[in-house]
Amino acid sequence: MIWLTWRQHRRQALFTVLGLAALAVFVVPTGLSMRHDQRTLDPGRFADTYGSLALLSILLLVVPLLIGLFWGAPLIAREIEHGTHRMIWTQGITRRHWALAKVGLLGGAVVVFALVYGLGLAWWYQPLGQIDVRQTRFAEIFFDMQGVAPVGYTIFAVALGVVAGTMVPKVLPAMALTLTGFVGVRAAVALFARPHYMTPVAADQLVRGATGKPTGELDGAWVLAKEVRRADGTFVTNGTFRCPATGACAGDTEMGPGAYNHQLIQPGDRFWAFQWIELGIFVALAALLVWLAVRRVRRLA
Amino acid sequence: MEHVLEADGLGKRYAGRWALRDCTLRLPAGRVAALVGPNGAGKSTLLHLAVGLLRPDAGQVRVFGEHPYENTTTLAEIGFVAQDTPVYRDFTADELVRMGGKVNRRWDATLARTRLAQLGIPPRKPVGKLSGGQRAQVALALALAKRPRLLLLDEPVASLDPLARREFLAALMGNVAESGTTVLLSSHILADLERSCDYLLVLQGGRVRLSGDVDDIVAGHRQLVGPRHLTADGTVIRERHTDRQSTVLVRTDVPIFDPAWTVHELTLEELILGYLGEAEGATNHAEWGVPA
Known part of the structure; x- marks a missing residue:
């Protein structure tokens, strides 16, 4: 054969x-x-x-x-x-x-x-x-x-x-x-x-005073969702929003105080675990x- | 008498339609048997059941006393050449012989090579480039190299010209005469069968219509021609009437002395056509949308 x-x-x-x-x-x-x-x-x-x-x-x-x-x-x-x-x-x-x-x-x-x-x-x-x-x-x-x-x-x-x-x-x-x-x-x-x-990890960051990139983005993570939420957790918009720590900011009236950027990510160190799961399936x-x-x-x- | 192939109530169904039904037959050892029937009569189905490619839906089939489906013991004893003599067309004849040695426990490569050499088949040319007759010879050589006790051939000569057909059958008969192999050969070229076969199986509509020794069958049938409304002795196989006279095909063991009949002997070909012509073709005017 x-x-x-x-x-x-x-x-x-x-x-x-x-x-x-x-x-x-x-x-x-x-x-x-x-x-x-x-x-x-x-x-x-x-x-x-x-x-x-x-x-x-x-x-x-x-x-x-x-x-x-x-x-x-x-x-x-x-x-x-x-x-x-x-x-x-x-x-x-x-x-x-x-x-x-x-x-x-x-x-x-x-x-x-x-x-x-x-x-x-x-x-x-x-x-x-x-x-x-x-x-x-x-x-x-x-x-x-x-x-x-x-x-x-x-x-x-x-x-x-x-x-x-x-x-x-x-x-x-x-x-x-x-x-x-x-x-x-x-x-x-x-x-x-x-x-x-695997359960995604939530990475939150306040809109006010946000600097640099949100956590997780730097180390090769897989970003599943990026959205802006009000302090009570309701959805405002997709994407990321940043404002200086003090003073007026464009989205203030809509977002209200305490708004935060909400991200769902799979951290980068899960890459090989995901590869093996995918292979297994x-x-x-x-x-x-x-x-x-x-x-x-x-x-x- | 030893039977190489036995079927009892054998049936095979495709999508609800019976391709072969209630097939009961015995093939004695050492015979060269012709399997005859119109297209769609179940010839290929019967051969595929016998070689173990198909599993019966009803009844059973035994080859050398064993069930052949997925049975390598019987498979080793059967040489099979499927319809259109399929072989790998990009292989050379020599490579096909070599392949046979890899997938068979008993394999007489020398036999195959000697046969192909006698026939002048080029060993190092892809068999797809050979003529249909040469390719059929290669397929037959491969089947014979298994040194089978039963050789099943599914319309091996259908696509060959008359000369290649004669050479193929001559080669086949030469081999089986030496080895005593039992052969079951399906064909609808009736003239060839008369020359080469000594046993006959007629299939029609998935059932066995007639089986037996060719000489007995020919001796047991008469065609009678006589005035209309005369009753013939024996089993009437087929009758045709014109205004004045009747032509009757009868099966009878006793000679016919009634002087009103003119008695004709039949060739095997006429006899088979007599059997096959008996069934009325099913009409389907409704499907065609034309008046009957």
């Missing part, structure tokens, strides 16, 4: 390695020069020079999805589309053996790939994460492209592709199903589940999908 799996998938393995190499050609030099300039340039210049790279990295979010589309979806769908499943499943090994060997070997290769990718980008992103509070490594999108979370996404995407291939026996519709499912689950987890992995989903796929395979003909 090892030889067969390698023989069948060696071309896509080659393309994947080439893709990873192309990414490295971009990431390694820019990463090194960022580290150099971070020490020599002042923060403003550094932000001007490299700030746009952070936006470029948003494109990298699709990498796990691409792996799912091109490694996962065709795995079974192509066999069924070409009828070759009837050839390989009637040799001397069980379908369960066949499916587990294939998923295991490809899954292993994909994990190695995703680890290199995720940890490499975590290294690369580290200087960029200090430019702007909205772009810390903990913020949405940037959290998703580095560390161990992409490993979970990649495994999940591949498993989803494999299951899609057992549901619709053609490669292209299986890819479409994978795409839809992946985007849906990823968005749902990021928007609705992730903010609640997607690995569990992937395991469920693989189980489903093997079940389906034993019923197809």
Whole structure:
């Protein structure tokens, strides 16, 4: 099975390695020069020079999805589309053996790939994460492209592709199903589940006499909510408001005395805990999908 | 007599429709059997049940006395060539032979290589670039390399031209004559079957219509032509009437002496068509929105 799996998938393995190499050609030099300039340039210049790279990295979010589309979806769908499943499943090994060997070997290769990718980008992103509070490594999108979370996404995407291939026996519709499912689950987890992995910390600061940045913003935290509240806790507006300690201030009449800025944050030192939780969720989903796929395979003909 | 393949009340249902129903049959060892029937008669379903790709919804099927579903013991004894002779098209023939060795416990690679060499199949060309006939030969060589005791072939010659068809069947017959392998071969090219098969199974509408030794079947059927309204002896399989005369296909064990009938011998092909032509096609004028 090892030889067969390698023989069948060696071309896509080659393309994947080439893709990873192309990414490295971009990431390694820019990463090194960022580290150099971070020490020599002042923060403003550094932000001007490299700030746009952070936006470029948003494109990298699709990498796990691409792996799912091109490694996962065709795995079974192509066999069924070409009828070759009837050839390989009637040799001397069980379908369960066949499916587990294939998923295991490809899954292993994909994990190695995703680890290199995720940890490499975590290294690369580290200087960029200090430019702007909205772009810390903990913020949405940037959290998703580095560390161990992409490993979970990649495994999940591949498993989803494999299951899609057992549901619709053609490669292209299986890819479409994978795409839809992946985007849906990823968005749902990021928007609705992730903010609640741990109880957020409230950081309050009086509007009067506020100076500097509110607590928490400095150390790479994930800011979930920023709002201004009156002394009795009622909501005034979104955002942050600051007034000098004495004298008139623009929002006085509306806010009244004792108004404060209210922030909900996930402190920056929870980054890795959140990464592992995210990984765990997607690995569990992937395991469920693989189980489903093997079940389906034993019923197809 | 030893039976290689036995089915009892075997049935398989897809989305509420029975693809195969109440199928009871016995395939004796050492025969080359033809599985015949119109499209959708359940031929592929029966073969998939026999090779263990499908699990029965009703009744049971046994191959060498065992249930074949997900059973690697029986699977090792069965060589199967699915419809359209699927093989990995980006593999070369040599790589396919090598693959077989990896996924089978018993594998005669030399047998496969010798066969392919005799047929002049290029070993290092992707099989997707071979002709349909050559690809079918590769698929057959792979099935034979398992040295199976039962060979199941699902319309192996359907897509081949007449010459390739003849070569394929000749290669097949040559091998099974030496090894004593039992063969079940589905096809709707009837002329080929008459030449190569000695046992017949006719499926229609998911049920077995006729089964038995080809010689017995041919000997047991007569076509009678005579004046209208004459009653024929034996079991009437099919009758056609014009104003003046009747043509009747009967199954009978005794010779027909009634001089009113002109008795014709039947070829296997005519006989099978007689059976298959009997059922009235279901009409669906309502669905088409046209008057009946």
